[in-house]
Amino acid sequence: MIHEHSKLLLWADLAGTFLFAVQGALIAVPANLDLLGVMVLAFSTALVGGIIRDVLIGAVPPASLRDWRYATAAFTGGVIVFFLHPYVRSIPAPFIMTLDAAALSLFAVAGTEKALLYKMHPFIAVLLGAITAVGGGTVRDVLLAQIPNVLRSDIYATAALAGATVMVAATKLRVPPALAAVSGGLVCFLLRVISVWQHWNLPKAFTG
Amino acid sequence: MIHEHSKLLLWADLAGTFLFAVQGALIAVPANLDLLGVMVLAFSTALVGGIIRDVLIGAVPPASLRDWRYATAAFTGGVIVFFLHPYVRSIPAPFIMTLDAAALSLFAVAGTEKALLYKMHPFIAVLLGAITAVGGGTVRDVLLAQIPNVLRSDIYATAALAGATVMVAATKLRVPPALAAVSGGLVCFLLRVISVWQHWNLPKAFTG
């Protein structure tokens, strides 16, 4: 078991945690959840993707439960949205979407890096990077008794997969770690932002 | 890994398991599940919270899968409700609620104690105690395709969090373990029972 993080991993995780918690709480409030429910959705959106990754690679207790700062970051995001909801909601949607795309990229890259650290096969590391990035939002939607949005529309998990793939490929090509991470993150971020702007979607199966 | 339990932990877990299984099965029957579905919901309500805790702290196989008595207690609760449903349902609601509050307290305390045994940070131990107590009911509601009730109303997870907090604080103050457990359990139990009696709820966010 590896008990140290790379610094990159730690800070990427903490920054993304706060951003995802805010976004999870913003979805919890209109669903008529109480204070506890908002906190649980903030926590789930922010941390459950990484927790699933850590459980699957055998890094238990998960990083986000070994360091109290992760849960604190998530609950801080949740509390801010709970008490300042009308103000937070008045933030323009494109700004929220851009922050969310940044968090998505951070999580995809951090998740992929950790999976590679734990010697996972490159193909599996890509999947684990994407699970880190979208697993929390998926569980959030399940808790709201909805089909996870990520399964139906938008280039969201796809952007995470693309970023993770770039990062794994760059790592295999012996690109320095920081550059590999930045490249992967940038691909994820740009693909997400451009796809929202251009209304891109994945195809659905021809059922005729 | 720790392969022995404190006796307190073992008996608290077994007693709570049966009580939670009965309560889970009572929700499964009106949802039109078959015998297997009632058993799965009894098992999930009773044991999945503790299983999640054990997976997260690295205590695998989870206690409830290492000792056949846990699953037996859960299935016994499920079978009793399945075959004697009209009788069990005729038990007055306040009595069921009180038993459920007792099981909630037992699980919150046992879960917190185990998390502390595994050297988790006090703040995280409180969260894990609450997950032990309400995780099973949450998964039960997800299996019924409903938003978990615990996220919307009642002082339920909140009572578990309060009891777990008291137990952690008492432990840090070097209160003897049995007294710390009883104090935490009592706070959880009383907060739960009084909140039902007084119709207390957590606030919801102001969305105006």
Next chain:
Amino acid sequence: MIHEHSKLLLWADLAGTFLFAVQGALIAVPANLDLLGVMVLAFSTALVGGIIRDVLIGAVPPASLRDWRYATAAFTGGVIVFFLHPYVRSIPAPFIMTLDAAALSLFAVAGTEKALLYKMHPFIAVLLGAITAVGGGTVRDVLLAQIPNVLRSDIYATAALAGATVMVAATKLRVPPALAAVSGGLVCFLLRVISVWQHWNLPKAFTG
């Protein structure tokens, strides 16, 4: 930790993976999921049961994430259904059901065998065999925001439990492993196929 599989386990898992992925994808397409959603449901149906088993017995990373062939088999099944959906759907239902019963049997037997290898109690090994077989389909239904079909009707998990029980009993009676596996698989397969043909269902609780 055991890093080698028995050959039986490996090939049973791979064959079942493809069959379950096809069946999961066939349910995903009419639910209006996009390409990514179809892939996720194919993966979940095929592999999440085994992943849950491996996490619970402490065999992490799970077998299906340590060997890229599992995910490849699942995604291959998903892609075939996505692009050839009208053709795959035109396959007669009894044929699909029979294949699904075969995969169910393979998973139940492979899951039980692995649980026994990891020294689980026979009773728990039976439960883990059934979870291996039906856990993926259960998560698939949860992702579709539906009450898992396995909890409501059909002799499906019950067939898996029966097959797992036969296999555990045969193993305890020192029947050679291959024969124990074939016996368990056959019981599961026949019980499933006959129950569909005869419209058998489990009882529901008397609620009058």
